[in-house]
Amino acid sequence: MRFKKQIKKYYQSRIEAQKIPELDKVLQKKINMGRVPKNRKDLVLNFIFHAGIIICFVFILIVNSNSVQSLQKLDPDNQKSYYVQQKFKQGIEKIKNYFRPNPVPDKKEG
């Protein structure tokens, strides 16, 4: 019994004398960032999500460049696009005028 007690005391004194490094700031930061997904499942989902975004981006780039090229073929001197733009502006103005209140008649005129 005394033997066991002494061994325990020995270990206790060794443990108490053990120099402990402080909790590293980097470790503390990592702990605070513990919300970062660590599971393989999360990582796979993350990968799929990002890969999807990249594919969409590439697709838009390709489609966009094609449509620009075909428009240039149809309208080389930008006449048609200018006409469409003007029509569009006129349409917008008409809509705005429709919603604008009627002008109040001037009393002096009457």
Added chain:
Amino acid sequence: MLKEKFLVLIKSSFSKDKKDELFDYIWKNYRRRISFYISNLIPSYLPQFEDLFQDIMLKIYRNLNTFHPSSSFKAWVYSIVRNHCLDFLKSHAEKFKAPLNPSEEFAGDRKSPERLVIEKDIFKKIDFVIQSLDTQDREIAYLRFYENLKYREICAILNLDMNATKARIRLIKIKLQKKLRRVL
């Protein structure tokens, strides 16, 4: 009280806050033991010791949710520590062939000077025997005599056979008793 709270926490589901609280408890109560256990495997004077300690603490934190409450927490912690140290030793195999230096450091407390001198003498003798053991026997001695782990838990941590572990513990005990017969 703390222990009870710890058990409640560990048995409940893991949220970020609970995980932090648990880790705080481990940091307060186990850091010295963990550091001491590492020093049984890797010399504490090495510059990599601190990094290794931090890595192990981070590993424990990250793996807290993998701990199964039905198993022994101490055994789980020491398995992580041991496996990490072994990986480290494997990757730095050439550097760590030198044996560990026996420690002369013991913590003093409020005891009479005579008692302290006697105790220090006993501790030195115990230390001499412990340091003369090979690394695995040192681990076994610590896990059995200080942490009071069961045979099967020690076997699980060290990947050893039950009978071999029992025999080794008996041998360590005999060695220590022989050495300490005169002083105790």
